[in-house]
Amino acid sequence: MNNSLFGESGIQITVFLVIIPILAGLLIAIVKTYAVYQRLKSRRKLLEFEKKVKHLSPQEVEQYEKRRKELEYHLPENQLSGNLAPSDEKGIISNINSIEELRVIPHKKSTFPQKYISPELSKLILYFLGFSVLWLLVGTTVGEYLGIKFVAPDTDHVSWLSFGRLRPVHTNLVFWGWSSFAMVGLSYYVIPRVSNIEVFNLKLGYYTLILMNLAVISGTVSLMAGINNGGGEYREYIWPVMALFAAGIVLSLYNFLKTVALRVTKEIYVSNWYIVAAMMYVIVILVVAYLPFWQHGLGETIIQGYYMHQGVGMWFMFLNLGLMYYFLPQQLNRPIYSYSLGILAFWTQILFYTLIGSHHFIFSAIPWWMQTVAIVASVGMVIPVVAGTTNFLLTFNGNWYQLKTSYTLPFYFISILFYFTGSMQGTVEAFRFTNLIWHFTDFTVAHSHMTMYGIITFMLWAFIYTLVPRLTGKEPPKFWVGIHFWLALIGLTFYIVSLMIGSTEKGLIWMAKKPFIEGVVTMAPYWLWRAIGGTMMWISHFVFAYNFYKMVNSEVEIKIPASPAEILQAKKELRNTEFSHPK
Numbered sequence: 278m279n280n281s282l283f284g285e286s287g288i289q290i291t292v293f294l295v296i297i298p299i300l301a302g303l304l305i306a307i308v309k310t311y312a313v314y315q316r317l318k319s320r321r322k323l324l325e326f327e328k329k330v331k332h333l334s335p336q337e338v339e340q341y342e343k344r345r346k347e348l349e350y351h352l353p354e355n356q357l358s359g360n361l362a363p364s365d366e367k368g369i370i371s372n373i374n375s376i377e378e379l380r381v382i383p384h385k386k387s388t389f390p391q392k393y394i395s396p397e398l399s400k401l402i403l404y405f406l407g408f409s410v411l412w413l414l415v416g417t418t419v420g421e422y423l424g425i426k427f428v429a430p431d432t433d434h435v436s437w438l439s440f441g442r443l444r445p446v447h448t449n450l451v452f453w454g455w456s457s458f459a460m461v462g463l464s465y466y467v468i469p470r471v472s473n474i475e476v477f478n479l480k481l482g483y484y485t486l487i488l489m490n491l492a493v494i495s496g497t498v499s500l501m502a503g504i505n506n507g508g509g510e511y512r513e514y515i516w517p518v519m520a521l522f523a524a525g526i527v528l529s530l531y532n533f534l535k536t537v538a539l540r541v542t543k544e545i546y547v548s549n550w551y552i553v554a555a556m557m558y559v560i561v562i563l564v565v566a567y568l569p570f571w572q573h574g575l576g577e578t579i580i581q582g583y584y585m586h587q588g589v590g591m592w593f594m595f596l597n598l599g600l601m602y603y604f605l606p607q608q609l610n611r612p613i614y615s616y617s618l619g620i621l622a623f624w625t626q627i628l629f630y631t632l633i634g635s636h637h638f639i640f641s642a643i644p645w646w647m648q649t650v651a652i653v654a655s656v657g658m659v660i661p662v663v664a665g666t667t668n669f670l671l672t673f674n675g676n677w678y679q680l681k682t683s684y685t686l687p688f689y690f691i692s693i694l695f696y697f698t699g700s701m702q703g704t705v706e707a708f709r710f711t712n713l714i715w716h717f718t719d720f721t722v723a724h725s726h727m728t729m730y731g732i733i734t735f736m737l738w739a740f741i742y743t744l745v746p747r748l749t750g751k752e753p754p755k756f757w758v759g760i761h762f763w764l765a766l767i768g769l770t771f772y773i774v775s776l777m778i779g780s781t782e783k784g785l786i787w788m789a790k791k792p793f794i795e796g797v798v799t800m801a802p803y804w805l806w807r808a809i810g811g812t813m814m815w816i817s818h819f820v821f822a823y824n825f826y827k828m829v830n831s832e833v834e835i836k837i838p839a840s841p842a843e844i845l846q847a848k849k850e851l852r853n854t855e856f857s858h859p860k
């Protein structure tokens with residue numbers, strides 16, 4: 278059986294896809310370790326240099342001063358160029374023409390004055406991001422507890438903390454809390470920025486913030502109290518709760534549409550296409566999922582499939598892609614590789630993603646042809662995913678060396694790789710053979726975290742680390758950003774690899790019609806590994822929260838001069854004239 282298993286293309290592709298981010302992680306580890314080694318070497322050299330500098334004799338200082346002055350010498354304007362009449366006492370210039378302006382390069386066009394982000398908007402964005410961090414901590418603390426429950430099921434017997442209630446608390450908090458808050462907050466930066474105007478109405482942003490918070494808080498409490506929407510996954514919040522969330526999104530959508538309409542740029546930059554479309558989609562999805570008319574029998578099942586994958590694909594993925602089209606080029610300081618490829622990915626994602634919902638119910642009672650359409654559309658997803666991945670990786674081209682020193686780019690790189698591997702792994706999971714083994718097992722949980730965590734969460738971290746220092750002028754401690762990255766990545770690898778292996782074994786046990794309990798016993802060590810991986814991810818979120826705090830806190834940093842130049846400068850400022858006027 279095992280041999281024939283590895284002969285299946287779906288399984289082979291999955292193994293290949295899972296290995297890609299692991300290899301990429303190893304590659305980044307090697308590059309980073311080498312950079313650390315180089316830094317240690319330079320630090321040793323610097324120490325030696327500092328020792329030398331301390332013992333410089335007055336003659337040596339004098340010599341350096343002389344040389345510095347020589348190097349700093351600039352020809353006065355009238356000796357080389359400028360508007361003054363040429364005068365050349367030293368005979369350096371010859372054959373001067375009477376050129377008054379440069380002939381080869383055309384005049385630089387005057388551009389619109391850049392309206393940089395106002396402190397008021399900055400504050401709103403930081404509120405959104407602050408709440409997103411809070412909901413990440415709360416939501417994944419619940420996830421961590423759920424992971425522990427798999428290893429120690431009798432941890433508690435309180436109804437409010439039962440697995441059945443806490444599971445949707447976790448999923449809804451990370452969906453409508455963490456991810457959605459961060460996405461809307463970041464959109465408040467991108468939409469006006471690429472439209473080159475101020476945001477239409479700040480107050481609407483605050484209303485959205487309040488409504489979304491009300492939804493998440495009341496939703497969490499009601500779920501824990503056992504009040505829920507029954508049925509479908511990710512729509513466990515009762516309708517009044519979800520209505521609050523939707524109202525918040527409608528207000529910001531109106532705000533964004535007005536901002537885009539009033540833009541002073543000619544084109545609508547591709548980011549805004551994605552962001553505005555994602556906000557329209559999430560409202561459609563919520564309305565379809567909550568209207569009561571078709572919530573019975575098979576219709577309900579089909580709506581559930583539609584809702585789940587439209588939620589992840591047309592809200593989380595679509596909006597994040599829009600943000601990526603803005604933040605990646607900004608971070609690399611170069612334009613996106615291909616604008617047209619971005620538009621191709623946009624339309625093909627709309628075409629295929631909206632048809633794949635029924636792949637959640639392969640072999641169910643819904644019509645066979647509908648399942649086949651969903652599988653075909655899942656394969657069609659190769660087009661937007663490959664277009665997007667290629668576009669992003671080619672934008673990286675020529676700037677790979679920055680991975681070594683940048684603390685944000687590893688987040689971008691890993692999330693782009695997961696975008697490819699997580700989505701393509703989803704495609705093969707929709708195949709009939711693989712779905713037969715995996716559907717009822719923990720494999721889907723591995724896929725969910727590979728995508729919602731590997732893609733969405735890593736992307737959001739990349740964007741937050743890029744943007745917040747620009748808003749506050751404060752960088753996070755690099756060391757702790759590194760710890761955050763590695764704990765999250767290694768933890769996620771443990772999480773998904775263990776669940777994938779365990780659930781494949783479990784699926785095969787079920788297919789061999791062995792007793793159910795055998796599958797549970799087989800999974801036990803894998804659940805332990807998931808709990809270990811989950812704990813690493815969970816700790817990394819507190820490190821992230823600390824880094825976020827360092828980026829936004831208003832304390833003034835005390836900097837102790839370290840380099841020779843800084844020490845010399847400090848000495849000068851203390852009116853010690855020993856260096857500038859050696860005796």
Ligand code: HEM
Pocket residue numbers: 510585589590593594633636637638655656658659662699700701702703704705706707712715716717721724725728729732733
């Ligand atoms: C090419 C793109 C993708 C395809 C073809 C795909 C395919 C699938 C399939 C077949 C399942 C259902 C497994 C089952 O129940 O048997 C699934 C579940 C899921 N996928 Fe994807 N996936 C894709 C991308 C994504 C992305 C980008 C995300 C998140 C951003 C995501 C999040 C999820 C989640 C959360 C579930 C679990 C749903 C549940 O609880 O049943 N997927 N996916």
Ligand code: HEM
Pocket residue numbers: 417418420421422423424444447448451452455456719721722723725726729730733734811812814815
């Ligand atoms: C400390 C980090 C995390 C841990 C330990 C964790 C743990 C868990 C656990 C134990 C489950 C229940 C699985 C089951 O029913 O078998 C779960 C479900 C889920 N979690 Fe997480 N999680 C974490 C972070 C996240 C994040 C950040 C996201 C999304 C942004 C996320 C999205 C999901 C989704 C979509 C499901 C439903 C899975 C499915 O039905 O396929 N998790 N998580």
